[in-house]
Amino acid sequence: MTEMTPKERITKLFKKEPIDTMPIFSGQGMVTVQAIEKMGIRFAQVHTSAKYLARSAMVTAEMFDFDAVIIPYDLCNIPEALGRGVSLYDETEGILYPTVPHKWDKIEDVQIPEDFLTKGRLPMIDEAFQKLKAESEDGKFAVGSYVLGPFTMAGQVYELDLLLKGLRKDRERVLAFLGQMTDLVIKAAKHYEALGADYISIREMGSGSDLLSPRMWKDMIKPNLVRIFETLSCPTVNHICGSTDLIIEMMNECGADAISVDHKNTTAESRKKLGDDVLLFGDFDPYGLLVQGDVSNVEPVIKKCIDDGVDAVWPGCDLWPDVKKENVDAYVQTIRTYGKQASPAVGRI
Amino acid sequence: MATEEVRQEILKTLDEGVVEYEEDQVKEAAQRALDEGVNAYDAVMNGLAAGMEKVGNLYDQQEYFVPELLMCADALYIGLDILKPHITVEDLGDKPKGQVVIGTVQGDVHDIGKNIIKLMFEVAGFTVHDLGRDVPLEQFVEEQLRTDSEIVALSAMMTTTMMGMKKVIEMIRERNPNVAIMLGGAPVTKDTADLFGADGYAETAGNAVQEAIKMISQLRQMQA
Numbered sequence: 001m002t003e004m005t006p007k008e009r010i011t012k013l014f015k016k017e018p019i020d021t022m023p024i025f026s027g028q029g030m031v032t033v034q035a036i037e038k039m040g041i042r043f044a045q046v047h048t049s050a051k052y053l054a055r056s057a058m059v060t061a062e063m064f065d066f067d068a069v070i071i072p073y074d075l076c077n078i079p080e081a082l083g084r085g086v087s088l089y090d091e092t093e094g095i096l097y098p099t100v101p102h103k104w105d106k107i108e109d110v111q112i113p114e115d116f117l118t119k120g121r122l123p124m125i126d127e128a129f130q131k132l133k134a135e136s137e138d139g140k141f142a143v144g145s146y147v148l149g150p151f152t153m154a155g156q157v158y159e160l161d162l163l164l165k166g167l168r169k170d171r172e173r174v175l176a177f178l179g180q181m182t183d184l185v186i187k188a189a190k191h192y193e194a195l196g197a198d199y200i201s202i203r204e205m206g207s208g209s210d211l212l213s214p215r216m217w218k219d220m221i222k223p224n225l226v227r228i229f230e231t232l233s234c235p236t237v238n239h240i241c242g243s244t245d246l247i248i249e250m251m252n253e254c255g256a257d258a259i260s261v262d263h264k265n266t267t268a269e270s271r272k273k274l275g276d277d278v279l280l281f282g283d284f285d286p287y288g289l290l291v292q293g294d295v296s297n298v299e300p301v302i303k304k305c306i307d308d309g310v311d312a313v314w315p316g317c318d319l320w321p322d323v324k325k326e327n328v329d330a331y332v333q334t335i336r337t338y339g340k341q342a343s344p345a346v347g348r349i
Numbered sequence: 350m351a352t353e354e355v356r357q358e359i360l361k362t363l364d365e366g367v368v369e370y371e372e373d374q375v376k377e378a379a380q381r382a383l384d385e386g387v388n389a390y391d392a393v394m395n396g397l398a399a400g401m402e403k404v405g406n407l408y409d410q411q412e413y414f415v416p417e418l419l420m421c422a423d424a425l426y427i428g429l430d431i432l433k434p435h436i437t438v439e440d441l442g443d444k445p446k447g448q449v450v451i452g453t454v455q456g457d458v459h460d461i462g463k464n465i466i467k468l469m470f471e472v473a474g475f476t477v478h479d480l481g482r483d484v485p486l487e488q489f490v491e492e493q494l495r496t497d498s499e500i501v502a503l504s505a506m507m508t509t510t511m512m513g514m515k516k517v518i519e520m521i522r523e524r525n526p527n528v529a530i531m532l533g534g535a536p537v538t539k540d541t542a543d544l545f546g547a548d549g550y551a552e553t554a555g556n557a558v559q560e561a562i563k564m565i566s567q568l569r570q571m572q573a
Contacts, residue, residue: 087483089456094516096456097509099483103458161461164416165423210535211415242535246411287508287536320508 005139006067007198014199014235014257018347022312022339024332025068027146027201027237027260029318034325035059043321044090047074047098050127057132061141064328069132070144072125074098078188079156081119082112095321104158107177112184117191126195133196142198147189149204150181150224167220182224186231193234201237202228208242217247222254229255241316252278262316271309276344279311286315290323298330303338311343351385359387363396363428368403370420372427379431389432390440397428398472422468429472448498450489452480454513459506462533466502486513490520493528500529508536515545
């Protein structure tokens with residue numbers, strides 16, 4: 001068997017061409033405290049330095065034998081570039097992800113600067129991206145990125161309860177706002193595509209049927225995702241966490257190359273609904289398994305994901321950085337060995 | 350004093366107004382309750398809260414989702430704002446009540462579940478000290494001590510902020526071991542709540558509504 005480079009493995013996976021074994025990667029942040037500690041820095045520092053951001057992704061991937069590096073780690077960089085600020089918690093003990101402190105509370109106040117990609121930390125993220133691309137030229141790692149989906153992005157910059165109620169009470173204006181957010185997401189995703197992203201995940205995280213009815217999802221979420229995936233030419237993933245059983249077929253109709261779900265999805269059933277030709281990624285709880293769980297639980301959970309029919313075992317969310325090293329090692333080892341068998345949509349060489 | 354027939358009609362209008370998120374209907378019915386001499390606490394518990402109980406069932410049956418829940422809560426608030434000032438200490442009697450400190454832990458700016466739970470506590474006659482969202486952990490301890498509240502309710506919508514709850518529980522227990530601590534939010538499970546040493550939990554915003562509604566239902570049963 002010829003061993004592929006990580007980049008080849010992931011590139012071929014997205015083309016549904018035979019690969020040597022299942023790649024270990026995701027569409028969410030995968031930085032760990034072990035890498036942060038090795039670098040001698042604190043978690044809050046990785047969000048503001050291109051060097052630290054790129055290095056922490058690379059050190060984590062090297063340390064655990066991942067196939068990809070993915071940046072950024074926080075969901076606030078675009079809202080910050082739109083003037084919504086960022087709370088970095090750099091004085092707080094422990095790990096806290098940045099948040100958006102100042103959301104708009106009136107849709108009419110929303111302003112999207114033409115040059116938002118040059119604002120806030122976005123240029124720093126570009127620089128980190130370029131570093132990762134330069135260091136991965138030999139195919140050492142695939143370089144991935146993500147952008148929030150329009151609805152989730154809207155909830156990051158505009159008060160979420162107003163957004164949710166507006167879907168019913170102020171439909172036309174909220175639809176126009178979501179259209180505006182879709183343009184923003186396309187612009188950001190095209191930018192990462194131009195920087196050479198090997199794949200991009202669109203994380204429409206807050207749109208699962210824990211929050212929205214399937215009818216509302218079809219009417220107000222799906223058309224915007226279709227527009228995004230039509231526009232992008234690099235490999236794409238449509239990721240939604242939370243309850244997705246009721247919308248899994250509509251997710252597939254959005255036109256992404258792959259679908260990603262979390263552990264709330266009944267993956268074996270989803271595979272039946274989608275058939276074997278669709279790339280399906282998922283679906284374990286990274287906090288429960290890699291932070292809280294005993295190492296002995298890791299192998300059965302990962303094997304179940306594969307047995308349920310995923311083409312790549314993806315965590316349902318960002319890896320919580322404070323993982324147990326032995327658990328991540330077991331997660332990687334299980335995929336490397338058990339993932340040698342063909343998955344529903346992707347054969348093996 | 351309203352006749353039983355008028356009382357029933359007003360309670361039904363309040364109930365339906367909440368379920369159908371008809372804010373104007375609730376506003377008018379709440380005012381009519383006062384004008385007709387319907388007991389305000391009766392109108393809240395058997396009109397507004399009864400409606401919200403049905404909303405919880407509709408959410409459970411996946412007929413309603415979070416946008417509808419929020420609109421129902423808005424309708425309930427409109428009625429509550431009118432009726433609450435007319436609820437007397439005698440109305441509450443020896444029914445369960447007290448003070449609650451509530452907030453979303455530091456690092457988390459999601460407060461929908463917290464706001465719904467807050468509403469339920471208010472309906473049930475609790476005094477609520479709402480610290481808001483993204484609350485520094487020590488502030489929960491300070492507020493509990495300042496107000497001598499019986500309950501501290503902590504919310505986190507993200508796994509990444511859930512660990513803050515453990516620290517708050519430890520800090521509160523150290524200063525005042527008799528406080529009841531409730532946890533809520535999407536990533537919180539019963540195991541997590543047990544592990545962190547909490548007294549109760551609600552798994553999601555929807556479950557939080559259910560849990561709060563159960564509290565109100567129990568309250569109404571005790572009242573009956």
